[in-house]
Amino acid sequence: VQLVESGGGSVQAGGSLRLSCAGSGYTSGLDCMGWFRQVPGQGREGVATIDTHGSPSYADSVKGRFTISKDNVNNTLYLQMNNLKAEDAAQYFCAAEPGLEFCTVVVRTAYGMAFWGEGTLVTLSS
Numbered sequence: 001v002q003l004v005e006s007g008g009g010s011v012q013a014g015g016s017l018r019l020s021c022a023g024s025g026y027t028s029g030l031d032c033m034g035w036f037r038q039v040p041g042q043g044r045e046g047v048a049t050i051d052t053h054g055s056p057s058y059a060d061s062v063k064g065r066f067t068i069s070k071d072n073v074n075n076t077l078y079l080q081m082n083n084l085k086a087e088d089a090a091q092y093f094c095a096a097e098p099g100l101e102f103c104t105v106v107v108r109t110a111y112g113m114a115f116w117g118e119g120t121l122v123t124l125s126s
Contacts (some may be wrong), residue, residue, distance in 0.1 A: 001025040001115040003094045008120030015084055021077040021094030021117060022060060031071060032103035035079045037090035037122075044110030047092070047111060048079065057104040061087070091119040 007019040019035065022068035039060065048068040050056045056068050067080040077094055095113035 001096060001098070001114055003096060003117035005092065005094045005117045006090060006119040008122045010123045010125055012125050013084060013085055013086060015121060016080070016082045017084065019079040019081065019092055019094075019120060019122075020039075021079075023075040023094075023096060026096070027112050028096045030099060030101060031075045031117065032097040032113075034095050034097075034099040034103070034105060034108055035068060036095055036109070036113075037076070037088075037092045038093070039090045044093070045090075046105040049103050049105045050077070051103045052101045054080065055102075056083075057106070059105055081122075084122075085126075086124050089122055089124045091121050093117055093119045104120075 002024045011017050030052050034052050035045050035047040036044050038044045047059055050068045051077045065083045070077045094117040096115045098112045
């Protein structure tokens with residue numbers, strides 16, 4: 001399984017970015033996928049997950065600002081990030097748990113995911 005993130009960059013506070021994650025090596029459909037982020041010196045934080053049925057789950061800190069979605073045909077996961085704040089600056093990681101029909105960000109943050117990408121960096125400028 002390979003996950004490759006893209007779309008990170010520098011954006012002003014209040015701006016938007018769309019992250020993408022291209023997956024390969026597994027059959028998309030029956031799986032949980034998610035976005036996590038990490039700031040140097042801190043633990044990895046769950047941002048959002050989406051389950052087999054397309055049901056999203058968000059961390060409280062991003063609710064109403066971020067939207068997770070996936071394209072099962074092209075094995076691609078997205079994270080639309082709007083109204084970005086300084087505290088959103090981090091390395092963002094895509095992750096997958098094949099074979100998991102249901103998932104939430106709280107549970108997956110605690111138990112982890114099977115496969116991870118290398119990450120894409122999001123920085124905020126004032």
